[in-house]
Amino acid sequence: MSIVTEQLNRTIAPVIKDATEFELKLKPYEKYVLDNGVEVYAVNAGTQEVMSVELVFSAGNWYEQQNNIAAATNFLIKNGTKDKTAFQLNEHFDYYGSHLTRGCYNETANIVLHCINRHLATHLPVVAEMITDAVYPQHELDIYRQNMQQRLTVNLKKCDFVAGRLIDEYVFGKNHPYGVYSNKEDYDALQQQQLQAYYKQYYTEGKCIIFAAGLLPADFAQQLNSTIGQLPLNKKEIPAIVHPLAPAEQMKYRIINDEKGVQGAIRLAQPFPNRHHPDFQKVQVLNTLFGGFFGSRLMSNIREDKGYTYGIHSYILNHISTTAWMISTEAGRDVCEATITEVYNEMRDLRDELVDEEELQLVKNYLIGTILGDLDGPFHIIGRWKNLILNGLDENYFYNSVNIIKTISAKELQELANKYLQPEKFYELVVV
Template sequence: MLNRLQAPIIKDATEFDLKLKAYDKYVLDNGVEVYAVNAGTQEVLSLELVFSAGNWFEQQNNIAAATNYLIKNGTKSKTAFQLNEHFDYYGSHLSRGCYNETANIVLHCIDRHFATHLPVIAEMITDAIYPQHELDIYKQNMQQRLTVNLKKCDFVAGRLIDEYVFGKDHPYGVYSNKEDYDALQQEQLQDYYKKYYTEGKCIIFAAGLLPANFQQELNRTIGQLPLNQKEIPTILHPVTPAVEKKYRIANDPNGVQGAIRLAQPFPNRHHPDFQPVQVLNTLFGGFFGSRLMSNIREDKGYTYGIHSYILNHISTTAWMVSTEAGRDVSEATITEIYNEMKDLREELVDEEELQLVKNYLIGTILGDLDGPFHIIGRWKNLILNGLDEQYFYKSVNIIKNISAKELQELANKYLHPEKFYELVVV
């Protein structure tokens, strides 16, 4: 019988033995690789088709994003309304997204409707027509959205800091202007679509309670498309960071807040420091109990929230600090950020704080392993970055065993004010 007078034993999260559930892999007739996690208790599934079709491959700004967005806005036999109504009728959801290296089409549905949706998705991949009136609406909407966003200091800061770190012509640093939308032409989208979708490179990630005929239905439809039949040429984009490190931009004369960004270039996941720096970043500004939060929000009251993070890029990346503070305390906020860097360089973190950070990180991973959708998301991140399950277990091991001395050495290697681009937009 449970003794309610006796408190249960409390274990640190670092004592847990984490396991990443394996995926099933198979290859369709056209060479498309499928990674699937068949698990869960609800009769739902997700299917994500990831194409090598991000803005990394475009020759003109906004072509990749427009092509991805309008892929759902009309085929040879269906209008945009009919496509949307098809998925809505079954209570399903089909989204699409465009990123730096990749673009995707994502289906969430009840498992028994899966086979009904596949022919429609296949039709979108081979028969999208990019109607001129849909393109005109897209251009108008995006220009209006841009006009509104450019009044926001936080939006402007996000654009500019990427340009400073990576260069204005790099896919990670380029940003949209009104003229870019005016320049979009129907033929350009159709050409990009044919090259990077219809005849492009595709990988599929699936999760949930998958039907017994899942592989057969996928092969019967997506497996017969002309995907993965042509080699996608390798495109190199050199990083050309700005020479100047400090910027102050006036954007809104009536604004009461300043958008602050500090960033430095940082290696990608294949660098040996990437995983241990994740621990240091969490301590510095990666969660609500971080040094930056405790000082700048809780103690000084300069901001509602401040965060540091490593950007989720594949080729190369950056270490970023981001916040909005009162206009009159923006400079003081930057001073305090540098003070926290100095403390991490000069003083060892105590064991209690280090254990808190470790427990937080392990707890975050535990959350990422809860349910098939989270698990396939973890696998997707590994696979697209050319990594395997050993990277996952190495990361867990580093979190559990990294020492205060190792964190101090990393802080002395990376956390120096002169390494950071510094931007305030007011």
């Protein structure tokens, strides 16, 4: 029997396909509901025996009555329970080579466990203990307060940090959860009883959703249900809270943070609708072309041509409610104003001229390539699902976004530029 093999002709380059020619598929999740009503979204995939479990609580600073309560409550949830000290909690996860983190954001706060799947049964009871029996020791609160105040003192000397605080205040309002920022006095005002009360309302008896990914154990659902599913979560309704926007009336600001500073932090921002607005997905394409990747108009002009900055970026803030379109960079003090002028020049060009097909195709390929990267592996996939679910969206939003990237025209982008890229709509801030 003879076997005929086809020889490769290495003198002929392989056919190059545009990323827009690929058909993208978002792997579906498995969903189940625990005994206490906690919804679980899981992507069971991968080849390594590792996994993540993320518990997302409606416990962000959107719900706090006093500044920094939400962040402090979330941070100190790992710093002692009725039966374990902060050291013992950390030692427990470190012993197994696992990693447990927590984070507080605007609407949500989370507890995230990364571990080898066979150790899950050992960790879940400890996670449950943190949700029901955290005690918020006074000495841990004192250490937290001191550390945060020291960090704030250092950061306030950095123009980039100050600019990030101020632009949010201008766009959303100084009392809005998206615009509020921390001061030393806010940390002094933190009291143990306040943290314990917030913890009880928004963690122990709070609203929780779970996102899991990786090579999950065969009895994963049963393990979750026998631990997290028996907690008093979701028993009470979280009250709906409305925070009205109160943007600043003045649009342009120049702040001197360091008289001897040689560099300035630049922020340009305008309020922008959230993901449910019909323009949102199309604007993501326009934003990428404008300043959303290394080959963008802003990068090519202000970094590569003018040499004013190492990097400049444009992006839509990742907020669930009303968000903002932001341009951010740092430049030499003597060229800050020139940098802003060039940003507006790029806005003008996008309003006045159609982008050519070659550049548009480059942007489309970049965006599709980015999505392909986000679909590589279970942790990226569950991250994509988490973003959709927490924003009240489904897989149709994902596929519609892919279709928009593939089909949007230069004319549509020009119309969007004329609608949104108007200098008078942007708050303008320079901090040196």
